Every structure is written in structure tokens, then in C-alpha cells.
Amino acid sequence: MNLMMMISILIFLISNIMMFLSIILSKKSMMDREKCSPFECGFDPKSSARMPFSLHFFLIxxxxxxxxxxxxxxxxxxxTLKITNIFINMKISFFFICILLLGLYHEWNQNMLNWTN
Structure with missing residues (x-):
């Protein structure tokens, strides 16, 4: 038990020394222009925040x-065709494909598949 306590204290000391050394030796500055500016995914924050976005492209x-x-x-x-009952599998597949085709028909009917409006 005493050996286990010594090893855990040693690990604790080594990890704290490494963290302290990394803080001292790092080359980061607290007053960096990039760190003070808001993060906007690479866009220039001085420009308009409301850039045009194609909603149709998003829906596609x-x-x-x-x-x-x-x-x-x-x-x-x-x-699973070989393992399960073929008639139950066909019913499930038919129902699933019907839902797919109904969704596709609805999107086509709403003109969501046309790239140009």
C-alpha cells in the first residue's frame, strides 16, 4: 500500500511539473488580435454577418x-433474405420502398428537385 501511495504521489508531481513547464515555455500571447476577435469560421468579422445563403441548396x-x-x-x-420468411421480407421491403417513392413524389411535386427556380 505504501508503494502504491508513493507511485501516485510521483505521478501527481510529474504531471503538475509538466503542466507548469508548458505554461512557462509556451509562446502564446494573451493580447493577440485573432484571439480578441470573435470566431466566425474564417470570415472577416468586419464584414456583414448576414451573408446570402442558398436555402434551396441546403434542402437538396x-x-x-x-x-x-x-x-x-x-x-x-x-x-437477411435467406434467413427470414420471404413474404414478410417482401412486405416490409415493399412498404419501405413505397414510403421512399411517396417522399420522392412529394419533393418532385413541390419542385424541390429543380436546381434552378
């Missing part, structure tokens, strides 16, 4: 992500 990317995830959900259905 969301649609792509949704269909990408749905295709990833179809893969396990394909892999």
Missing part, C-alpha cells in the same frame, strides 16, 4: 442525406 443536401440513409437501411434487408 438534406434530401440527399435522407435518401442516403434510407439506402443504408435497405442493405440489411437484402442480407
Amino acid at each position: 443536401t438534406v434530401i440527399f442525406i435522407i435518401f442516403d440513409i434510407e439506402i443504408a437501411l435497405i442493405f440489411p434487408i437484402i442480407l
Whole structure:
């Protein structure tokens, strides 16, 4: 038990010495222009904060992500064809693909798939 206490004190001292040395030897300055300015993802903070953003492009990317995830959900259905009952698997697959097609039809009907408005 005494050895365990000595090792833990030694580890505590070494870690504190390393942290203290890193604070002393670091070359950072507290009054840096970049550190005092607000973080805006690389944009110049002196310009307008309201830059134009294409909402249509955002919706296209969301649609792509949704269909990408749905295709990833179809893969396990394909892999379990030999294990499960074929009729139950076909019903589930048909229902899933119908939901996909209804969503695609709705997006097409709302003109969300047209890049130019």
C-alpha cells in the first residue's frame, strides 16, 4: 500500500511539473488580435454577418442525406433474405420502398428537385 501511495504521489508531481513547464515555455500571447476577435469560421468579422445563403441548396443536401440513409437501411434487408420468411421480407421491403417513392413524389411535386427556380 505504501508503494502504491508513493507511485501516485510521483505521478501527481510529474504531471503538475509538466503542466507548469508548458505554461512557462509556451509562446502564446494573451493580447493577440485573432484571439480578441470573435470566431466566425474564417470570415472577416468586419464584414456583414448576414451573408446570402442558398436555402434551396441546403434542402437538396438534406434530401440527399435522407435518401442516403434510407439506402443504408435497405442493405440489411437484402442480407437477411435467406434467413427470414420471404413474404414478410417482401412486405416490409415493399412498404419501405413505397414510403421512399411517396417522399420522392412529394419533393418532385413541390419542385424541390429543380436546381434552378
